[in-house]
Amino acid sequence: MSTQMRTQERAAWRTIDSGQLMLIATAGLVVIVAITQVAAVGLEQAEVAVVFGVLIALGELFRMVMPGNREVAPIASAGGIGYALLVGIGPEGAPPDAPLGVAPAVHSPLQVVAVTAVGTLVGSLPHVAVGRTPRLDAMARRLFTVTAVALCFRPLLSLRLHWQVLLAMMGVVVIIACACEVMIAALIRAEAVRARFGIAMRDEIKAKAALCAATSATAMLIAVATTVMGPAALLVFTAPILVTQFAFRRYAGVRATYLQTVRALSRVTEVGGYVETGHSRRVSRLSVAMGRELGMSEEELLHLEYAALMHDIGQLSLGDPIPGGATVLASPAEQRRIAELGAEVIRQTGVLDHVARIVERSSHPYRVEQSTQPQAAPGDGVGDASGSLHPADAPERRPQAPPLASRIIKVANAYDDLVGDSGDRDRGAAVLERLRLDSAAEYDPAVVEALSRVVDRRPRL
Structure with missing residues (x-):
């Protein structure tokens, strides 16, 4: 019996491609380093971290599957990226010399990774409880996107750049992060479905370009609104997005049910x-x-x-x-x-x-086989007075x-x-x-x- 179980375990592992294993293992290592660092130095601005962690957990709880069996969690991604782009946490408690007149957000890139990872895991627990196994590769890609944004953007805050320059840098960073996520997804998908990388890359761009743009714009909006208004801005700007996601989830569910019905009919x-x-x-x-x-x-x-x-x-x-x-x-x-x-x-x-x-x-x-030129019926509008076509004027009808x-x-x-x-x-x-x-x-x-x-x-x- 033990030999059979070991055989089944080896078969289960073989269903995971090497690229997915590498992605998951690397993400796990990054999470361990981030949580260890935060545990050692403590959680900066804990109230803000908890609010963003709850938002990320809610996003993971309401994640959905897009056509092509792509698992996405746009609210969780927007929350994580927004936390990585956060410049300040509102005017309350801001020192006189604070840039932009707001209290600066001082959390580190590793704290962004730790909060995102914990929120993701907490939001996945209800799925695990009901038997829906999480897609570890999809979770790892979302984590890598947030990590890339945090590592690229947060060091820029020490330069005390002008607000317009910071906005421009936000846009550049999120575009680069989205491009990296699409490329990683294409590499994983090309290996999983045994497709050429160019074809997989084109499919991922078509499937995710609009979603990446919407998620990135939402993340930037969350970061700017929280900087100006404080954590309360999250409630104002995420509620409509959650309603939209519910509607899209229903649409995705209808598509999935439709395919299952066709499979049953077949x-x-x-x-x-x-x-x-x-x-x-x-x-x-x-x-x-x-x-x-x-x-x-x-x-x-x-x-x-x-x-x-x-x-x-x-x-x-x-x-x-x-x-x-x-x-x-x-x-x-x-x-x-x-x-x-x-x-x-x-x-x-x-x-x-x-x-x-x-x-x-x-x-x-x-x-x-190519058919001969057909005889035209009278009244086709081309030809002599009788309405019939001349052979030279008759269009060639090719099957x-x-x-x-x-x-x-x-x-x-x-x-x-x-x-x-x-x-x-x-x-x-x-x-x-x-x-x-x-x-x-x-x-x-x-x-x-x-x-x-x-x-x-x-x-x-």
Whole structure:
């Protein structure tokens, strides 16, 4: 029994990438150093530290998951960065020679790290109590952002710079910190999902640019307001932000529930015995990995995942199921009928028309024979007095290739139909070679090569 437990523990550790381990270990070391230093010298301006710690804890308590499974805590991040940017704590108790006429904030960068770490841990305890394991890498990234801001900005306060210069430096520091966070997130995500760094970096910029800007602006507002008005300013400026975050959390929750519903619906074909168990899930994972390899955006990947999960739902209309559910072995006409019926079912939802179009075209070949120029109907507005077009004036009607998402699903479905859940590399290589031979007309060669790269990196999906 003990040997089995040790095996399970080793397997659990292997699910954490080396980049995440390094990030988490470094963050833990920084936290230990900061807490040790604060314990040795004492907590400066304890009342202000406690107020910001409570704000950070509340932000962690109400953290949320954005599309792409990105965990964020904008209120906690704004509170930590605001504490790092804090110049003063209001006019009360300010000495006569105090700059800006306010009591200066004298806490050190390490105290900022310690308060942020403690607030983060306290805010995570309720999640742990209900069984929601915290994302340690996401927490570490938020801590590193606050640490970078504190180490860069707080030494500048000793220079007694003019207020306008301090504001400009706040902006520069938070921009640099956001860029560092996005870069670290892209490195971690590229390793986690086995994507190219450039693609992961682009996705992180699209996903986090607006959030970073909003969080940084809020942090600067908190720092300036607290400097002018004292700690009471936190209540005035954070209450509306909390309300906004609640609304966004509900939106994110609806999206997550939507995806879970689609995943449950995709299993209908498996439960009914129309396809092999796990087929839709494997095709979905392959498709998303290939789409990421080909540079699709997060929104496009979401639509691709929906379509891949439901690409076989048209088989429910078949009187006699296809043996093994392998539509790749069916006739082209049968494949097209299944895709069209499935698309019609998806359209009935009223909100997945784009996904329905992807499914409908997923049975079409990559290359379509060019048709001859059609005869124009009278009344098209070009031609002679009779209204018919001259051959030289007739527009050439070229059939369009299926969308990239449809071509991806076609390749992923064919590969899984022929390989299934087998981990045999030779079998997978033989199927890839077969798909390459059919790339002259049936499959997109670029998509097939993307599949080859994905399978090389992740042989068992």
